[in-house]
Amino acid sequence: ICRLERIDARTFPSLYRADLHNEIDQNIKIDWLYLKAENEAQPIWESAQVFVAEQLYAQGQFSHYVVLVGTHNVEYAITILQAYTDQRHTRTSSIHQTSWSHFKQHYHQHESLFNECIMNGTLVWQRDQRVYPYIPASFINTQKFIPFEETSATFFTPVILLRERQKIRVIHGLERVKLSSEDQAYPYLLLDRSDGYTWQLIRQVISRLPQPISVHDLYQALENSMPVESS
Incomplete structure (x- = not known):
């Protein structure tokens, strides 16, 4: 079970920040986002696709990951992630796609997340050709x-x-x-x-x-x- 908190009803009517109440120590910061259908009580994770967006500070240092769950549509996921992160103090460098069943095994450790979901994930968007993974x-x-x-x-x-x-x-x-x-x-x-x-x-x-x-x-x-x- 996770707690959902609506982000901005006007700008993102179906987008929520998810709190997974995870007790496991993580060595990497992750912002969880969930696109929720109107009649959905709790997120359905097991069949979900996961979109992982690398976040950089303006000067180019790595900050954290933003993870979006709740859509299988790549273009829609990219649009939502860009719109959301453009309002923050970091910017999206690249977006990779993987499955929740795979992601859930690796997201607790930065090294494992990178190895399995970035290096071996599917790159679906990057800011430009001179952008490099971190x-x-x-x-x-x-x-x-x-x-x-x-x-x-x-x-x-x-x-x-x-x-x-x-x-x-x-x-x-x-x-x-x-x-x-x-x-x-x-x-x-x-x-x-x-x-x-x-x-x-x-x-x-x-x-x-x-x-x-x-x-x-x-x-x-x-x-x-x-x-x-x-x-």
Whole structure:
């Protein structure tokens, strides 16, 4: 059972804030929204689709998630989430879709929610092509193994990460990481060792670029260094 509180009858006649009375400790803030049918006494969760909207502060730091339940219509969900969050102090960066049966297993922990519902969820909307998903800070080994000078960063600047078996290491991003020790998550671009991005290749690419190196120059150079597969 959850408690529903109407948000704004004039602007959002069927939209409610949901309080799940959850006793489980969460390490991530979630605002729950529910689109309620007129004759519905309690939300029907089990068959629901869930829309997860990443929220950023104006300067680009990750804030929290807004979760919308109560519609299967993607366009309607996007419209509602944008209208709701536009009135808040954060803005929506991207929206992913998943099922409640899947989401309910993972939303208590930021790391699990990200892994299962963002990284492996269905992206249905993003603000623009230069928007990056935000990875939990706890996932990242911020020690930089290849030292070089980076260009300055803003909170919107993504970090370049290399996934190597179970570890995720920073290739480019110390300037971004040191902007704040309070960040819960960082925007990122992910490379995978299994795709051929070896340390030797990365070193070679870095050695050919003039320093300081920007994140986009390095990422482009790394992509260009990979052999093109013939179709």
